[in-house]
Amino acid sequence: MVEREIFESKLHLTYRRDLDILFLRWLLCPDSAQLRDGYRQSLELAKEVQSAYWMFDLRSRGIISPEDEAWMLEQFFPQVEEEISGQSFFANLVTPTHYTHIREGIGLEYLENFGTSAKLGVFLSEQEAIAWLLKSRADR
Template identity: 40%
Template sequence: MPDSALPNYLHLSYRPDLAVVFLRWTRPATSAEHREGYRTGLALARREQAGRWLIDLRSRGLADPTDLQWLLQEFRAELKTALPGIPRRLAYLTTPYHADILRPRLAEYDHDPTNSTQLRVFTEEQMAQQWLQHG
């Protein structure tokens, strides 16, 4: 999907050489924009059969707890349904300050040990990409 067709708060791309969807937020997002952005990314991931995502939150900041819970429960179920049998990894790229907040939030809300979508938080893009490729 060309960037011109995307909402102004989102840059979305797919790198076939890495088999990674890049979802980069350009500004803080409302709850509706948050959900629309992830679903737009899901459409691309489904088309490319790509289960690895790098989600750049550095310009956006963190979602509120309700939207995080939606992501961990509803969206992850949608991702699993859309990409059955494909390993799914979501690497979150944040500022160090936000990483310190997000890591315990993920642990707090992520209570399903059977969920097969892995989530990790990173402050360096190269480390995130390495985990997506080899983790």
Template identity: 35%
Template sequence: MSTAPTDFIDLSFRTDLGLLFSRWLRSTSDAEVRLGYEAALAVAAPYGARYWLLDMRRRGPASLAATRWVIETFLPRLAEYFPQRVYLAYLLSPSHLTDFVPAGRPALLNCYEVALFSDEAAALHWLEHCRHAEAAPVL
């Protein structure tokens, strides 16, 4: 399933993988950042899609205000829609990724886990690893 609610984001859901693809198509305003994340949630929630690939390579960095909204408002709300952790693989251009390198590790909270990548295959591999780790029996 693919949907393009706007000219700045393309959303598609792969039912066979339970994976939401969110591809940002251009630079965005703060209001568009909020709209894009809300649209992604609207696509993912009905399917219980907890594995997201967010391709930010064409969007570039968001403003500090938009970034704070994502971290402080949007991501914590995921627990309202998904009873288990949501995994978000952010795909960034190498130059944009270097802005985040000092942070070092993926963010992990009770309702979500975030990892940053500059290679789509690595991002998809991480999402698949997360899926398999959750499915593995606890000894």
């Protein structure tokens, strides 16, 4: 297992070799610079451990600004597609309020069909999110 604490415990990155999943858990809401740096550091760790399966626990992070949301969709995920060959799978674990925000503000179908190699899922339960990641690996 590879673990990193970032930003005075606002972000915990863990790579579980047994599951081949990179867990990114926000423990507190970051500011914009911390958010972007945290995701960049998760990309570096994913490249280091060569994992294509990501679990973003966003329950404590909450909803981010429209600017940071746009950065995620327009810059971060395209960067992942550019820097990691093959498909990458992102399970996003959210609260019911955040789920509603995503469904109504971004669109679940939009995220499900987001990129050519980045596949995004949104989940209310960690078990469902991990099951989706494991099934994605089995289907490859």
